[in-house]
Amino acid sequence: MTKAVRVRFAPSPTGPLHIGGVRTALFNYLFAKKHNGTFILRIEDTDQTRFVPGAEQYIIEALNWCGITIDEGPQQDGKFGPYKQSERKQIYRQYAEELVSKGKAYYAFDTAEALDEHRKQHEAQGKTFIYNWHNREKGKLANSLVLEKEVVEAKINTGDDYVIRFKSPKDQTLHLKDIIRGDIQIDSNILDDKVLFKSDGMPTYHLANIVDDHLMEITHVIRGEEWLPSLALHYQLYDAFGWLAPEFAHLPLILKPTGKGKLSKRDGDKMGFPVFPLEWEDKQNGTIASGYREAGFFSEAVVNFLSLLGWNPGTEQEIFSMDQLIDSFDLERVHKSGARFDPDKTKWFNHHYMQQQSNESLALTFKQKTEALAAVNLSQIVQVVGLIKERATFISDFWDLSHFFFQAPKSYDEAALKKAVKDDTKAVMGQLVDVIFKIDDSSAENYQNTIKEWITSKGIGFGKIMMPMRLSLVGSLQGPDVFQIAFMIGKAETLSRLQRFTASI
DSSP states (O other), X not given: OOSOOEEEXXXXXXSOOOHHHHHHHHHHHHHHHHTTOEEEEOBOOOOGGGOOTTHHHHXXXXXXXXXXXXSBBTTBOOTTOOOBGGGSHHHHHHHHHHHHHTTSEEEEOOOHHHHHHHHHHHHHTTOOOOOSTTTTTSSSSXXXXXXXXXXXXXXXXXXXXXXXXXXXXSSOEEEEEETTTEEXXXXXGGOOOOEEEETTSOBOHHHHHXXXXXXXXXXXXXXXXXXXXXXXXXXXXXXXXXXXXXXXXXXXXXXXXXXXXXXXXXXXXXXXXXXXXXXXXXXXXXXXXXXXXXXXXXXXXXXXXXXXXSBOOSSSOOOOOHHHHHHHOOGGGBOSSXXXXXXXXXXXXXXXXXHHSOHHHHHHHHHHHOGXXXXXXXXXXXXXXXXXXXGOSSGGGHHHHHHHHHSOOXXXXXXXXXXXXXXXXXXXXXXXXXXXXXXXXXXXHHHHHHHHHHHHHHTOOHHHHHHHHHHHHHSSSOSSOHHHHHHHHOHHHHHHHHXXXXXXO
8 A cells, every 4th residue: 555544434423323333433443553544533414404412422432432543533633624524514515516617517406396296207107217317418307408508507696496416427337446345337327417516505425425535535435335336426426526536345234133134223222232332312202222331341342243243354263352453454354245243242252351351440340330339348349259250241240140248148049948958957057057166267268178078077968068058148059169158258147147047947
């Protein structure tokens, strides 16, 4: 690559950022960093009718949470700003007019009613109305290709509504290139003359997108598959301006867990998993959509599983840090076909990253989120977390896995009682109390060695002691090593629970 790599992520602030958008941002970021390039955030907010307050800040916060660092953007300095299209709208008219002067575009004054009538006439004949070479110069449409120059000027001067349409060519085969999909051929005769600019001074997406990419010196456009139908027009616009086109790469869709259909913004809460990086409150209808952050996912897990949706490193490796992703990423290893979203796999990644967190940081979060731990010493919680985190996927799992460390059981599992309690259980539990009363409680190993030696010396089956002991301390037959539990809750609490249990059976 001869030019310094510059890529952009260009979302519209029309609502929360779907994880498909996060993946697009991530792939742009990985590509840029792999080639020591620049990652740009550009907010495409020319459609003010769909603008949602708070959406722009949500996008920025989501990228920051994922560790996707913005090099240039609305909140970063850069010589190519402004980075919001609403602040650039004075730029676009001159480029639209330039295309008209070159004969690559034209003014069209057709009203919405007239165009609707044309569509109905075509439908009545079993045809589809397309505004292009087929009809633009036959006199049935009101545009500058058929109207006298003076008439066109008069309409513009008197304030008639108009649009500027691109003049798509006739009888050409367009040869397009995509890094992921290879060579693509398009028959120009099937293309319509897209609107580029409206008389209200606002460009359409197509014109603003191309002009901004050119002025910001974008070298690679990495975007979703839904923009593939626009590729022919965008190539033609670059050619019409006489500009060198960037390289294009269209990412595959993220599919529903069934593999059928695109994963939509509505699928998440309906199917029981987030589809947004952060929680989003829709202030219009008062609904709240769940986010990965609030659901307890680590950002590293989200980045890791998103990176593998449509990209394959060519190895069996599944766990990647951001630095490893940057080092391994290659657009040519991105798939053409859609990538099925697997909610269970996202949890698998989160479980892995849970194990990488320090016990101290997990304990602090656990304490902050759990009212019952307000008075508990943090060092005790750290020890507990070290014992249980291997069986947890989220910090929200911790209380169910550890409540017995902090509170004596109020009841005992019925099925466990039937399994653990025998005719002689009360008697042997009374003997166990005497053993523990005399035990050196300075370590879990002392509990283990002393109790196991006593069981062996008495010739008692281990299950006769261990099951009711665990049940008395935990309330069920679940939990980590029972001797570790006894050591951590202390001798006095252990004896108290054993005696309470023994009295209840």
